[in-house]
Amino acid sequence: MARPTIADIAERVGVSKGAVSFALNGRPGVAEATRARILQVAKEMNWRPHSAARALGGARADAVGLVIARPASTLGVEPFFAQLLSGLQAGLSRQSVAMHLMIVEDVEAETEVYRDWASAHRVDGFIIVDLKVRDPRIEVLEELGVPSVVLGGPGRHGSLSSVWADDREAMLSVADYLAALGHRRLAHVAGLPEFHHTQRRMRALRDSSRRLGLAETVSTTTDFSDAEGAAATRALLSRARRPTAIVYDSDVMALAGLGVAGEMGVRVPDELSIVAFDDSVLTRIAHPAITALSRDTFAYGRRLAEVMLALIEEPERRRDVKTATPRLVVRESTAPPGAWQGD
Amino acid sequence: MARPTIADIAERVGVSKGAVSFALNGRPGVAEATRARILQVAKEMNWRPHSAARALGGARADAVGLVIARPASTLGVEPFFAQLLSGLQAGLSRQSVAMHLMIVEDVEAETEVYRDWASAHRVDGFIIVDLKVRDPRIEVLEELGVPSVVLGGPGRHGSLSSVWADDREAMLSVADYLAALGHRRLAHVAGLPEFHHTQRRMRALRDSSRRLGLAETVSTTTDFSDAEGAAATRALLSRARRPTAIVYDSDVMALAGLGVAGEMGVRVPDELSIVAFDDSVLTRIAHPAITALSRDTFAYGRRLAEVMLALIEEPERRRDVKTATPRLVVRESTAPPGAWQGD
Incomplete structure (x- = not known):
């Protein structure tokens, strides 16, 4: 079934497409009664703003990117990682933010995906896992300027934010x-x-x-x-x-x-x-x-989500969050x- | 750092925005030398098509949606589910398709997310897990008309495709x-x-x-x-x-x-x-x-990915794939x- 367009709503209500656009975007220039009728029909037709249109307008992608350069077969084996991802998901989902996930071969492919998703506005931020000793991803993410949180530290993550345990x-x-x-x-x-x-x-x-x-x-x-x-x-x-x-x-x-x-x-x-x-x-x-x-790995993942969401809100405020040391x-x-x- | 736009490329090359757009979209109307120069500059500036613009043009989202109505804390506990997701990821990643994931409270919220992502062109298809006896999600997905694969069966999944074991x-x-x-x-x-x-x-x-x-x-x-x-x-x-x-x-x-x-x-x-x-x-x-x-749960997840990708290619061909019975x-x-x- 085709998604209803602004033209469909305009036809149903019997007004111009411009009037529908004004009404849906809350801009002046439409009589109150007409606006109410347009919103009612839009609701009946299950109309929603097109994310593409929203993105062109600079709106949020409502998704956080996670790219993992590990063999996929090992991801399901380690309880730590599965628990961490669950906590991360849980934290993001509370704000209706999705996780945009991809598994790649190596770090080169990983940085390629960062460039791609950043330039295409696929995500509002990145989570970086498996911090390496001299990590080439840090520089790429600094350059892209997309809010990024590194899991790991202390230090070694340049100007990016981080969440870590000692x-x-x-x-x-x-x-x-x-x-x-x-x-x-x-x-x-x-x-x-x-x-x-x-x-x-x-x-x-x-x-x-x-x-x-x-x-x-x-x-x-x-x-x-x-x-x-x-x-x-x-x-x-x-x-x-x-x-x-x-x-x-x-x-x-x-x-x-x-x-x-x-x-x-x-x-x-x-x-x-x-x-x-x-x-x-x-x-x-x-x-x-x-x-x-x-440690509470699920809570660790959820904390990571909180820091990511806060950074998306205020990208200029860098965060460096030390969590409880495993006991x-x-x-x-x-x-x-x-x-x-x-x- | 701001993403380079078509206007930036036009300015650098010294041509109109229309010429850049024609060149980047492979349409006629630009001299070969100009086209080559535009493509060169676009590459140097790390220009990529805006996914929003692509979506408005009807292009793929290159992502498959998975919405899970389970407590997030249980996802990391069950090896079966973690392995299944890993296999699914692996299969999708081979085609550079991402997984767009969200955890929700209940089935009502789940169908709400389906409507939202479908109308916003966030994903090219949906994977449905935890098939229920009289599953209200089936009808919603049939109505939305987005390629969908149900994990489970046989039967009970309406006109949607499925992958199942006996x-x-x-x-x-x-x-x-x-x-x-x-x-x-x-x-x-x-x-x-x-x-x-x-x-x-x-x-x-x-x-x-x-x-x-x-x-x-x-x-x-x-x-x-x-x-x-x-x-x-x-x-x-x-x-x-x-x-x-x-x-x-x-x-x-x-x-x-x-x-x-x-x-x-x-x-x-x-x-x-x-x-x-x-x-x-x-x-x-x-x-x-x-x-x-x-059974090989990782392979089961990968098979699910294959069926999903094939269905996106050919949405009109419904699939019903029985996998090996666990031994x-x-x-x-x-x-x-x-x-x-x-x-």
Whole structure:
């Protein structure tokens, strides 16, 4: 069924198209009775302003863009990301703002989509995820001048706004806790080395090692997959002097690590303590349940939406919002190291 | 930074705006040398057609709409839905089509968004999920005349296209398997009663009961949450004659059920067999690992994208695509019932 046009309304009411346009746009030049009749007919015909016409007039797109350069198959796997997107959606939807989503191959394609959507007024703002160490997207978005919020930090996002949590503090709290239990050899199965937050967590563990006088700390980077998480765990547990505790950069990798420990006959937590960044149903239902750095990821996404919407309202006011640091929720996967493992 | 306009290009090249418009739209009336120069300058200035202008000209929105009337907080919880969306995204992104997403309160708000996006040419088509028994959305979408694909069926989707898997066949295969193991008392912790697929699964179990001469089958509907899945399991296991096998309509509920069995001291699979609709990392990592109806959910989402894109190309050709029936993957949570449980 064709969308009713201004001409259709004009014909039905028996006035000029100009009169309909004036009435619908609330401009003077139409008698009150005529205006009322036009609005009534427009309502009956289910007429709505054409978004294209609105956009040409500089109106809002009522959509926020999110472009993701990750394999689509991994998006549904990680509870953190699914929860984050849900919270973001929920926050935007409260203002009837849609999310305009695309998955691309790489960062080059990603910046191409930014240029395209910006010049075509598809969106009112961008959300940028997976902040990298020297992130080429920042400059492109600064140049485009579209309101943009980076998830991640602190710093490294130029003049763009940001919402972030303190990964460094979170990692320090884990190292403190494990050292207090008596662990001296800590390993860290990390995420992608090009991610800003991966580097911050690795640096925090190195600093802890010095500060706490630990015997050994090691970080191994992975692609965040359960397969690489399992492989890294196998390598660590095959060492002559294996670590007594492993910190994983995601719940999915921690679970994979727990599986490898079982497969290699290493008892958790008696012989190995396990801690996960990101808490979810996965860590809670594991046997033993996994000690994890927890936060309300849904609320984190919703906060991101709030900052995005506020920035669209007032683009000149840059925001840099630190959210609550993930806190350690201790479950069954951590304990003092067995006596035979002391140095 | 302001987007370059046709006027900017005209000024730079030193020609009329009309000449620029003709050149950019590939229409005759401009000398070849001038056309080449205009295209060169447009490229240098990073000029792109305004989507609003394109839409007024009847061009594609290059986006597919998905409106979801579910609590946003549940979207990130269910691996099935996250995987489905990922596959859908992946399929659309291959054609550089974006997904335009919104979460709403209820079905009334959902149809309101359909009217809005359709009349505003925001999207080229709609994907409809969570097909209900008498679904009011079907009529609205038929009336709007925008290409629409319903996830679910068979039938109950009017003249709209659909992509579906056979829930009835899947449930029959579970009942056959459990009956062959020797189970005579089956229970079914189902999803929302208003969903079309919930009703089909319940009917399939009732039919199996007659066909296989089972002593008792019962279906309990829930809201799909782990909390209601756990509560339903507690009620079933508190009966004087409790079921020897329970089929759950989702992996999340099956896990919750497994937890309740542990809490009540009912051993799985010795005293209770458990089967889950939907396979995921949750069923694989459970202890014991859960027997599940499995399918490639990511591929299912991608197929949905393909059908949507084909329908946009050829809106007059209605499609009704049956995908592979989920097949049973047997793990550690199913076994013959203990001898003391025989009737």
